[in-house]
Amino acid sequence: MVRTRFAPSPTGFMHIGNLRTALFAYLLTRNQGGKFILRIEDTDQERFVEGAIDVIYNTLRDAGMHWDEGPDIGGDYGPYIQSERRGIYKKYAQELVENGGAYLCFCDKERLDNVRAICEASKKPPMYDGLCRGLSESEIKEKIDKGIPYVIRQKMPRTGTTSFDDAVFGRITVENAALDDQILLKSDGLPTYNFANVVDDHLMGITHIIRGNEYLSSAPKYNLLYTAFGWEIPEYIHVSPVMRNSHKKLSKRDGDASYQDFIKKGYLKEAIINYIALLGWSPAEEREKFTLDELIQRFNVENISKSPAIFDENKLAWLNGEYIRAMSLDEFYGHAAVWISQAVKNTDYNPRLIASVLQPRCERLSDIPAQIDFFDTLPDYPIELFSHKKMKTTPQTSKPILEKILNILETISDFNQTSLHDSLLSLVSELELKNGQVLFPLRVALSGKEFTPGGGVELAAILGKDESINRIKIAINKLCNGI
Numbered sequence: 001m002v003r004t005r006f007a008p009s010p011t012g013f014m015h016i017g018n019l020r021t022a023l024f025a026y027l028l029t030r031n032q033g034g035k036f037i038l039r040i041e042d043t044d045q046e047r048f049v050e051g052a053i054d055v056i057y058n059t060l061r062d063a064g065m066h067w068d069e070g071p072d073i074g075g076d077y078g079p080y081i082q083s084e085r086r087g088i089y090k091k092y093a094q095e096l097v098e099n100g101g102a103y104l105c106f107c108d109k110e111r112l113d114n115v116r117a118i119c120e121a122s123k124k125p126p127m128y129d130g131l132c133r134g135l136s137e138s139e140i141k142e143k144i145d146k147g148i149p150y151v152i153r154q155k156m157p158r159t160g161t162t163s164f165d166d167a168v169f170g171r172i173t174v175e176n177a178a179l180d181d182q183i184l185l186k187s188d189g190l191p192t193y194n195f196a197n198v199v200d201d202h203l204m205g206i207t208h209i210i211r212g213n214e215y216l217s218s219a220p221k222y223n224l225l226y227t228a229f230g231w232e233i234p235e236y237i238h239v240s241p242v243m244r245n246s247h248k249k250l251s252k253r254d255g256d257a258s259y260q261d262f263i264k265k266g267y268l269k270e271a272i273i274n275y276i277a278l279l280g281w282s283p284a285e286e287r288e289k290f291t292l293d294e295l296i297q298r299f300n301v302e303n304i305s306k307s308p309a310i311f312d313e314n315k316l317a318w319l320n321g322e323y324i325r326a327m328s329l330d331e332f333y334g335h336a337a338v339w340i341s342q343a344v345k346n347t348d349y350n351p352r353l354i355a356s357v358l359q360p361r362c363e364r365l366s367d368i369p370a371q372i373d374f375f376d377t378l379p380d381y382p383i384e385l386f387s388h389k390k391m392k393t394t395p396q397t398s399k400p401i402l403e404k405i406l407n408i409l410e411t412i413s414d415f416n417q418t419s420l421h422d423s424l425l426s427l428v429s430e431l432e433l434k435n436g437q438v439l440f441p442l443r444v445a446l447s448g449k450e451f452t453p454g455g456g457v458e459l460a461a462i463l464g465k466d467e468s469i470n471r472i473k474i475a476i477n478k479l480c481n482g483i
Contacts (some may be wrong), residue, residue: 002034006060007197010052012260014059015251016311017212017242024239025210026065027277027299030398037204038070040081040106041197043190059259063273064292069204077444078188082196088269089191092199092229093152093184101228102184104142105132106143126450127180128153152185154195154225156171162220167301169213174220182221191402194218198225213238237301240308242279250311262316264367266339271320279309298390321363332359336368343369353462357454374447375462378471381448383482388450391436398441401481404431405442406472411467417461424457445475 004025008018029036038060040205042048057072069075079085096102105128107115108450112128119126133155135143139223143150144448148392156179163173183196191199201209215240226233257265262272274290282305283290283298290298316321329456340351340358354372362368373379386398408423409415426440442456460468 001207002032002036003205004029004034004206004210005039005201005206006065007039007200009041010049010056011044011047011050012052012273013260015250015258016262016276019059019062019063019238019259020242020279021063021210021239022060023063023213023273023276024092024237024281024299025208027296028188028208028237028301030296031299034207035068035366036065037075037077037206038067039200039204040071040195042081042083043196045190045192047081049239055260061271063259064269077165082191082200085196085200086189086191088203089185089196090189093191093195096154096184096225096228097152099228100155101225102152103133104135104140104144104151105181105183106148107131107155108149120195120301125178130181132466133181139194151183151187151189153181154184154221155271156181156221156224162223163185163231164219164221164223164236166216166242167214167235168304169238172216172219174217176220176387178421179221179224179359194221195225196223196269201233201234202226202229208235208237210237210239213240222269231268237304239280239304240306241310243310244312264366266367267316267320268323268335268365268418271316271323274323275319276314279311280305280307286320289326317363324359324362324365327359329356329359335365336362339365340372341367344375348464349375349462353458357458357462361453362414374449374452379448381444384441385444385448385450386441386479387435388440391440392434393437393440397437397477397483398444399476399483401431401438401441402472402476402479403446405438406469406476409460410473412465415461415465417457420457420460441475442472445472 004023006022008014008022026036028180040053040056042191047386053071060067065082068343069077071078071080074080093102097104107128111131115129116126131167132153138458154300157176158174161173162176163171165171182194183192185191200206208243217262219236219238223233244250245308259272263269270291274288274295275291277295278288281299282303283295283304284296324335327335329352333352336355336358337351340354344351344354354375358368358371362371386395404426409420412419414425424442425435426437428435431438439456443452443459445465446456446459454462463471
């Protein structure tokens with residue numbers, strides 16, 4: 001059975017790159033009928049953020065990625081929080097020392113800093129010089145008896161090569177001499193990430209490991225650990241990073257947006273997950289809009305790209321708009337109501353009518369307040385706004401048009417969108433003009449804006465007879481004084 005894991009560190013909000021890793025693991029698991037495991041890797045206690053574990057839970061649940069085993073629901077391979085597994089790591093680290101795959105290192109910080117400085121001066125990668133590799137049993141016992149703190153380091157082979165196969169990047173081979181004797185167990189008894197994830201992945205039966213390609217260089221070290229223990233090596237699937245642009249990765253530390261940030265900006269969770277799935281993976285078909293179930297059906301490792309994926313928020317906004325337009329009006333209103341209420345306080349205006357004109361023209365819910373801020377208060381605007389080359393309007397042509405519209409609106413007894421539409425199109429026909437030459441001046445008069453959700457007819461129907469007439473009179477007065 002395929003068993004994948006998502007193993008985030010509780011260091012804050014869910015970064016887009018992290019969420020994509022979780023999504024790929026989830027899609028692969030569900031596609032293969034396997035198990036998706038959530039594990040919290042909190043060995044770096046200095047970066048731990050209070051409440052971050054709940055953020056992980058809430059984000060995955062909100063995105064529809066429900067796990068089969070994890071800290072909150074348990075399972076046969078727990079605990080699923082690394083800080084609760086300390087005794088397990090110590091046992092396996094000691095076993096590795098006994099079989100010759102690791103050793104105790106008593107070097108203090110001052111000496112290690114000096115080793116690093118020498119490497120930097122020689123323009124070599126910082127590597128431990130292996131001083132403690134050759135300590136005798138009596139020397140080790142003496143240091144332990146004196147209470148000298150120690151770490152446990154992995155004993156890397158000094159010659160030869162180590163190779164592994166990655167499902168995305170193919171065969172990778174590295175020189176063993178380039179591998180550092182990395183720390184496995186720190187002096188406080190906590191494991192390093194590199195050791196803990198190998199032990200946990202084995203003990204939890206993980207068959208496929210999906211992670212960022214920044215870990216490609218560490219995979220040989222992991223494989224040497226698997227080999228030293230006599231364990232089966234899982235299948236590696238390293239994915240290229242999500243980039244802010246062609247030169248810089250998206251980074252939580254640089255303040256790039258998290259999943260929660262995009263929700264606050266008015267993106268729908270379905271659109272976010274859909275878009276993230278297409279960052280570095282292709283379904284090999286023309287369409288771009290997929291439900292989570294459809295993504296599960298289509299997902300395969302073969303279509304994961306080696307190339308970095310550029311996060312294009314404009315593309316996300318477009319896709320979000322596609323989701324919005326596919327909703328029923330009731331569904332859209334359920335999402336939009338809180339955003340409409342931020343800008344429209346006047347209870348005389350029907351918010352569902354406002355939603356109906358917003359839906360065809362909305363890409364992000366957070367854009368709604370700025371699109372409809374004219375309903376409560378007509379902004380001051382220059383008469384130059386009536387000039388529009390495409391609509392073939394000017395302040396001079398708009399004034400008589402608005403006067404005719406005013407006469408029509410004053411005579412309509414049943415003031416609704418249908419009667420307004422019929423009456424104003426009759427005016428267009430009577431004057432032998434284009435629709436825009438009549439309806440664009442009306443739009444500007446009612447909103448004080450060039451672009452609005454909905455045209456003049458829809459806006460008049462929402463504003464009502466009295467307010468529409470009042471705003472048209474204001475426009476005519478502006479034009480009289482300004483022309």
